[in-house]
Amino acid sequence: MQRKLDRQRRANNPENYHANGTVKLGAKQWKRSKRSQDSLDQLREIQRRLAAHRKSLHGRLVNEIVELGNVFKLEKLSYRAFQKEFGRSVGLRAPGGFVSELRRKAESAGGKVIEFPIRNTRLSQRCHCGQVHKKRLSERWQGCACGVFAQRDLYSAFLARFVEQETNQLHAGQAAEAWTGAEPLLRTAWQQAVTNQPASGRSNPSSFGATRSWSGSSVEGEIACTKARDVVAYPLGTARARER
Ligand SMILES: [Zn+2]
Known part of the structure; x- marks a missing residue:
């Protein structure tokens, strides 16, 4: 869908691109066709559904985990660095968001999430x-x-x-x-x-x-x-x- 949107954006705004396909510098006007707007709406709907589904899976898994205890020790990891290295896989699974949810539910149950630095361990x-x-x-x-x-x-x-x-x-x-x-x-x-x-x-x-x-x-x-x-x-x- 993103590729489709890009094709439509180029077709609607040929004056904004160089012959080699790169975007021209400077202030530009961007036109959006009706079809292109439809594509954008569809893309947003896909992303919304994906996020909602992920949230429900995270919630389910967090619930399973907090049944096992209330103090959780994690290695303190840079999920941002993960995303740079592993891209889509990490973007889809959103480990940082998962840990936040785990922390929230653990704390509301009187427990906690401890993240320890891994340099020494x-x-x-x-x-x-x-x-x-x-x-x-x-x-x-x-x-x-x-x-x-x-x-x-x-x-x-x-x-x-x-x-x-x-x-x-x-x-x-x-x-x-x-x-x-x-x-x-x-x-x-x-x-x-x-x-x-x-x-x-x-x-x-x-x-x-x-x-x-x-x-x-x-x-x-x-x-x-x-x-x-x-x-x-x-x-x-x-x-x-x-x-x-
Ligand atoms: Zn040993």
């Missing part, structure tokens, strides 16, 4: 045993020599529980103590995400790496969806997205 690279594994964005699994094996995003979420609010540092000792109990929970969460897709009405992003089995038997060589680009985290304020 870098959860996707850390193991609670203390080892650091640099991963590319495409590597969706956390595997460590100490025996820890988990889907990367779920493992990062587990670690986020143990980021201290005052210092913004990961308390690895607490994470290590909790791991034995948490591992089955993460495994179950992953299995539900993979098997319950039709029921939940959502599909996993390919970046989730769901086609891999949670076996831990072969960390090497079998990483799913290596082409997938996801929007998981780069530090606030970095001008360019970096793989972390």
Whole structure:
């Protein structure tokens, strides 16, 4: 629809364009035909419906989440930087708006949303045993020599529980103590995400790496969806997205 509008705008205002198609500088008069106005109205209607649908999906997901607790820890991410890097996908999903909605509902339920800076934590690279594994964005699994094996995003979420609010540092000792109990929970969460897709009405992003089995038997060589680009985290304020 945007392309159609652009064609109509050019057809209605040929005097405003150079021969090579670029817009002339300076003050111009823009004429709009009846058909072009119809296109604009249609476009606005599409955008309005899209926004309303997104709002209702956000609301539903936020409601599911606030049933699980009332204090939520998030990595402080620059959704603006996401949008620059990932464009349409982020524009459609509006993660910043989602977090605002989560914050609003959490606070009205007496809870809160805590966003901690990721400069010191870098959860996707850390193991609670203390080892650091640099991963590319495409590597969706956390595997460590100490025996820890988990889907990367779920493992990062587990670690986020143990980021201290005052210092913004990961308390690895607490994470290590909790791991034995948490591992089955993460495994179950992953299995539900993979098997319950039709029921939940959502599909996993390919970046989730769901086609891999949670076996831990072969960390090497079998990483799913290596082409997938996801929007998981780069530090606030970095001008360019970096793989972390
Ligand atoms: Zn480890």
